[in-house]
Amino acid sequence: MPRPDTDLPATGNVSVAEPAAAGTAREAKDRIVGQVREQVMSLKDQAGGKLKGYADDGKGRATNLLDDISGVIEDAARSIEQRLGAEYGDYAHRAAEAVAGFSGKVRDKSVDDLIGDGREIVRKSPGVAIAAAAVVGFALIRVLRSATGEARPANDED
Helix, strand or coil: CCHHHHHHHHHHHHHHHHHHHHHHHHHHHHHHHHHHHHHHHHHHHHHHHHHHHHHHHHHHHHHHHHHHHHHHHHHHHHHHHHHHHHHHHHHHHHHHHHHHHHHHHHHHHHHHHHHHHHHHHHHHHHHHHHHHHHHHHHHHHHHHHHHHHCCCCCCCCC
């Protein structure tokens, strides 16, 4: 005896069931992709916020260091003035003022402005930017070595 659900034509079952299943699968996939995108954007925003915070902190430390350097140069300028005369002390005073001025400019700019300025410098003169990066890298390595107390072997030739 035939069952009631087999009385329907085969094409009728396939044409009704397959599009509905395909539609729900597509909707589920789209929903999952949307959730993943939202999570990625959220993580990106969080990471960007943390990076900006670190950059602002680094900018503050750098400007404080520049202020300290300016103070050291100013002290040296007074000493030079006493020992060698006002003419030589004047050069050192100008150097101290230049460092202090640079520190003030960095302090007044946002991190985004500083990044934009850096990009502009690289665009205008990439050779100078590469040379500056090499010098900064070398200086950073020296500072890190001295901070960690790592001594260079006497026969090490760089």
